Amino acid sequence: MLPVRSARAGEAPECLALAELSELLAEPSKIAGARWRARSLLALRASAIRLRLDPPRLDAELARAFTELRSSRCAATERILVRAEAGIADAGLLEGLGRALVEPHPGGRFLGLVDALLGAGHWDEALAVARRPSARRGAAVRRTALRLAVTGIRDRRFVAGPWSRELLERFPPSIELLDAAIDIPGLARAALSILPAMRGATRQRALVPSARIYYRLGDVREALAAARSIRHASQRERALSLLAQDAFERGEDGRFLAEMRPGLRRQRCRLALASKAARRGELERAGRHLADVRSCELAARRQLVLVEIALAAGRPETAVRRLSLVPPRFAEFDVEGGIVAARLCAQAAVMAPELVGAIAARHAFLGAPLFPAPELARHFDQREVPPEDCWVLRRLGGWHLQDRFVAEWIVLRSSRLVLPERHEPVDRHERDEILSATREGWRRRRVLVRAARYALRRQAAAPGVAECRIRTLANIGGGVATNALEEALETLSAGDGVFEAAFKALAGLAPMVAARGVLRRAVDLASAGCSLSPFVRRLEERLAVEEGLTEAWSELEKRAGRPWMAEFAALHLERTGSPPSVARLEGILDLSLRASLPRPLRAVEAGLVSPPRLGDPMARVAALRRDPDALAQAMWSCPAAVARGARPWTIPDWQRVLRRIDDEPGEVVPGTVRRFAKRLAGDPRGIAARLLAGRFPSGHSEGPWLLEPAGHWLRYLDKEADLPLGLRFPDCVRCCFSSDSSMYRPRSLDTQRWVLSLWKDPLSYAFRVERKITRPPCWRPIGFVFGSYAVLEDGAPAILLNGVYLRRRSAVLRRSILETIETELARPLGIRRIGIATLHGGRGPLPESYRPDSVLVLRLRALARNGVLATRLYDDISSRVNVPQRLDHLYWRDVT
Numbered sequence: 001m002l003p004v005r006s007a008r009a010g011e012a013p014e015c016l017a018l019a020e021l022s023e024l025l026a027e028p029s030k031i032a033g034a035r036w037r038a039r040s041l042l043a044l045r046a047s048a049i050r051l052r053l054d055p056p057r058l059d060a061e062l063a064r065a066f067t068e069l070r071s072s073r074c075a076a077t078e079r080i081l082v083r084a085e086a087g088i089a090d091a092g093l094l095e096g097l098g099r100a101l102v103e104p105h106p107g108g109r110f111l112g113l114v115d116a117l118l119g120a121g122h123w124d125e126a127l128a129v130a131r132r133p134s135a136r137r138g139a140a141v142r143r144t145a146l147r148l149a150v151t152g153i154r155d156r157r158f159v160a161g162p163w164s165r166e167l168l169e170r171f172p173p174s175i176e177l178l179d180a181a182i183d184i185p186g187l188a189r190a191a192l193s194i195l196p197a198m199r200g201a202t203r204q205r206a207l208v209p210s211a212r213i214y215y216r217l218g219d220v221r222e223a224l225a226a227a228r229s230i231r232h233a234s235q236r237e238r239a240l241s242l243l244a245q246d247a248f249e250r251g252e253d254g255r256f257l258a259e260m261r262p263g264l265r266r267q268r269c270r271l272a273l274a275s276k277a278a279r280r281g282e283l284e285r286a287g288r289h290l291a292d293v294r295s296c297e298l299a300a301r302r303q304l305v306l307v308e309i310a311l312a313a314g315r316p317e318t319a320v321r322r323l324s325l326v327p328p329r330f331a332e333f334d335v336e337g338g339i340v341a342a343r344l345c346a347q348a349a350v351m352a353p354e355l356v357g358a359i360a361a362r363h364a365f366l367g368a369p370l371f372p373a374p375e376l377a378r379h380f381d382q383r384e385v386p387p388e389d390c391w392v393l394r395r396l397g398g399w400h401l402q403d404r405f406v407a408e409w410i411v412l413r414s415s416r417l418v419l420p421e422r423h424e425p426v427d428r429h430e431r432d433e434i435l436s437a438t439r440e441g442w443r444r445r446r447v448l449v450r451a452a453r454y455a456l457r458r459q460a461a462a463p464g465v466a467e468c469r470i471r472t473l474a475n476i477g478g479g480v481a482t483n484a485l486e487e488a489l490e491t492l493s494a495g496d497g498v499f500e501a502a503f504k505a506l507a508g509l510a511p512m513v514a515a516r517g518v519l520r521r522a523v524d525l526a527s528a529g530c531s532l533s534p535f536v537r538r539l540e541e542r543l544a545v546e547e548g549l550t551e552a553w554s555e556l557e558k559r560a561g562r563p564w565m566a567e568f569a570a571l572h573l574e575r576t577g578s579p580p581s582v583a584r585l586e587g588i589l590d591l592s593l594r595a596s597l598p599r600p601l602r603a604v605e606a607g608l609v610s611p612p613r614l615g616d617p618m619a620r621v622a623a624l625r626r627d628p629d630a631l632a633q634a635m636w637s638c639p640a641a642v643a644r645g646a647r648p649w650t651i652p653d654w655q656r657v658l659r660r661i662d663d664e665p666g667e668v669v670p671g672t673v674r675r676f677a678k679r680l681a682g683d684p685r686g687i688a689a690r691l692l693a694g695r696f697p698s699g700h701s702e703g704p705w706l707l708e709p710a711g712h713w714l715r716y717l718d719k720e721a722d723l724p725l726g727l728r729f730p731d732c733v734r735c736c737f738s739s740d741s742s743m744y745r746p747r748s749l750d751t752q753r754w755v756l757s758l759w760k761d762p763l764s765y766a767f768r769v770e771r772k773i774t775r776p777p778c779w780r781p782i783g784f785v786f787g788s789y790a791v792l793e794d795g796a797p798a799i800l801l802n803g804v805y806l807r808r809r810s811a812v813l814r815r816s817i818l819e820t821i822e823t824e825l826a827r828p829l830g831i832r833r834i835g836i837a838t839l840h841g842g843r844g845p846l847p848e849s850y851r852p853d854s855v856l857v858l859r860l861r862a863l864a865r866n867g868v869l870a871t872r873l874y875d876d877i878s879s880r881v882n883v884p885q886r887l888d889h890l891y892w893r894d895v896t
Contacts, residue, residue, distance in 0.1 A: 204230055207230050208227075211242075211243060241260065241272070244257050274289035278305060299446060432451060433471050433472045452470075477509055489506065489514075495525055507538050514544065522569045523563075526562045549579070552586055617693070682829065708816040716766075726759050727756070729786070736751050749874065783804065783807060785817060800837075826895050834893050837876040838891065854888035
């Protein structure tokens with residue numbers, strides 16, 4: 001551009017203008033480009049206007065330059081600029097138009113025209129151009145132009161003066177006006193007056209800048225109310241995110257974050273706050289925000305923030321390594337990625353990774369003035385451009401920095417330096433496998449696991465691909481890789497080499513998960529002609545099953561056959577959620593040597609799991625004691641899902657327990673049961689019969705009942721049908737009543753005696769809390785409740801509970817359990833009062849309706865020895881039964 005000199009002291013302005021004009025017209029070859037020539041002519045005419053000159057040849061030359069621009073192949077936005085004619089008498093506008101012709105603008109030359117009009121003070125003209133419906137670049141450019149118009153008027157005229165209602169009315173009521181008025185205190189309150197005029201979706205979107213305006217004005221309550229009133233979840237989360245960023249700028253770090261739902265939007269907000277903190281040099285605060293970003297979708301952006309932290313800490317080498325982890329296509333087309341990459345190039349004085357490309361620096365230059373342009377120019381001068389591509393620079397104008405970026409991007413793409421070459425599938429998978437064994441593989445584990453999961457789902461036809469992906473998952477490890485391998489065991493074809501490779505990899509990472517996965521596919525493996533013994537041997541080597549299980553499994557498989565064994569293993573997993581024990585397999589093997597195993601197993605299940613009811617639990621115990629084979633079949637064909645990791649009972653263990661039930665607790669007293677049944681609502685004979693048979697006393701429903709949260713159930717333990725579960729119900733939660741407790745032994749507190757006494761007593765009961773597991777499909781016990789019946793001082797019946805024993809003391813689950821017992825047991829029987837103890841293992845939160853009280857009760861137990869009712873007991877409710885006593889440590893609720 002030909003410079004326009006200012007007037008020197010002592011020179012006539014007319015002489016200076018004529019000298020500049022003659023210099024320009026005498027050597028027109030100095031300016032070859034039409035745009036640059038028009039830029040110089042506009043600047044020269046602006047100088048002439050200031051000197052009050054009107055040279056006619058200058059107007060003619062300017063008209064000729066505009067004609068040349070009209071006929072050239074310029075963009076539509078440039079044709080808007082040349083609409084100005086030589087008759088314009090505003091020097092500022094002419095200079096602004098000249099700058100808009102050649103100088104880069106973040107929004108393009110169309111917005112450059114709006115900026116030029118604002119610079120000259122032509123606000124109405126700027127609004128008219130910004131609202132032009134014929135703009136080729138669409139509504140997005142018009143919205144940006146309106147925002148630029150508002151901020152431009154603020155910056156150039158109303159820096160210190162107030163906004164007037166008359167000027168506000170010139171702007172159309174729009175979201176852009178509210179958005180641009182956020183930083184203008186005088187305009188902010190006036191702009192809020194247009195909010196009631198908006199309706200529908202427009203009003204919902206306008207609430208986002210309105211909430212920010214309220215916060216900028218100091219009204220936090222109104223800001224929160226505006227954000228919460230947004231119906232659309234994404235817009236509401238966006239408003240809260242912007243409020244959190246505004247609060248960060250004002251020193252209120254972390255405000256409004258609690259209002260956001262946990263998810264991707266909150267993590268995006270955390271990323272933005274971490275980036276702001278890194279640019280301020282507050283590295284500790286940036287690290288705190290970044291620690292909460294865990295989504296794999298934000299992995300690339302997280303790496304970019306780590307690059308910024310490394311730059312702020314003065315570690316450019318670390319920043320270069322981190323930038324190399326960013327996916328190439330993300331860095332190519334993402335503006336934020338390009339800005340960070342270009343900042344790294346300028347600050348660290350190094351070359352960006354070639355896969356990032358020159359488009360990153362172009363985004364940085366056009367998006368934000370992060371560093372001086374000459375540094376970028378020097379950096380890009382170091383790149384070598386092949387001679388055959390020099391025509392690109394000449395055609396686009398190599399003297400212009402923006403055009404140089406575009407030209408270099410075209411050169412890099414044409415030379416295939418930007419996008420990597422395509423590889424064959426196996427080569428790509430092998431490359432990922434090598435990467436998974438390095439430290440960078442752990443950093444990119446989610447991307448590698450996602451690619452492996454996709455390949456295993458497709459079961460790619462290329463040989464070796466699936467095995468390669470399985471090895472990649474084994475190298476990565478962790479919970480995500482374990483889940484991918486477990487999913488692969490469910491979908492791969494049973495019996496082939498890929499299935500075996502997936503099983504071995506999973507057994508190395510999580511042996512128990514591998515055991516459940518292979519047992520779920522046991523029937524499919526047997527159908528494919530595969531034996532389960534090699535899989536069990538691998539699990540035994542990984543200490544996932546008991547020692548000696550492989551030998552017992554192989555012997556029983558030879559005796560019963562693969563189909564029978566596979567069906568038994570699948571059934572055992574469905575019932576217990578774990579592989580069978582050695583003792584169970586040896587018991588089945590011993591039974592098979594003395595009698596033939598019935599086939600199929602489902603017939604055994606139908607005959608033994610639900611045997612004909614005898615009407616008396618003790619009759620069932622006597623039958624099992626008389627027939628050891630029936631006891632063995634009952635124990636292995638109906639495995640008790642006691643608890644994960646609980647020690648299985650052998651046949652001698654069961655025989656000792658059944659013998660002690662017959663001998664120690666005493667004899668059942670039916671008269672006590674019948675007398676208590678008369679106090680209850682309903683048929684006394686039917687209730688007494690059900691209590692003596694060990695069944696649920698209320699006949700309308702026997703459960704199980706669904707609890708809250710969803711997936712939890714409450715099951716009443718039938719004393720005859722659920723015999724294995726009823727005798728071991730405390731084992732699902734570690735407490736003094738568990739069979740693996742030191743207090744369970746006869747030489748200690750002998751809590752086994754009181755568990756067996758509770759099972760034998762018709763007026764005592766037990767519930768089991770279960771959770772339905774999808775993988776593997778089974779019922780997993782997580783807690784229990786037991787108690788007994790009592791009579792109050794006024795003769796009314798009552799329920800006494802020994803607490804709610806849970807693995808995790810969830811207040812919601814405890815409340816749901818107590819409500820279900822009240823609804824299904826107390827109300828149908830006409831019981832109006834419930835007492836509960838909360839001590840030791842049964843301690844936990846109770847609903848507010850349970851209040852402490854001192855009550856005189858007669859706790860019942862229908863057991864007697866030598867004709868004398870039992871009086872001793874051990875639990876948290878009381879230590880005496882069948883005698884009146886005052887209990888002052890229980891919490892009571894009146895059932896309405």
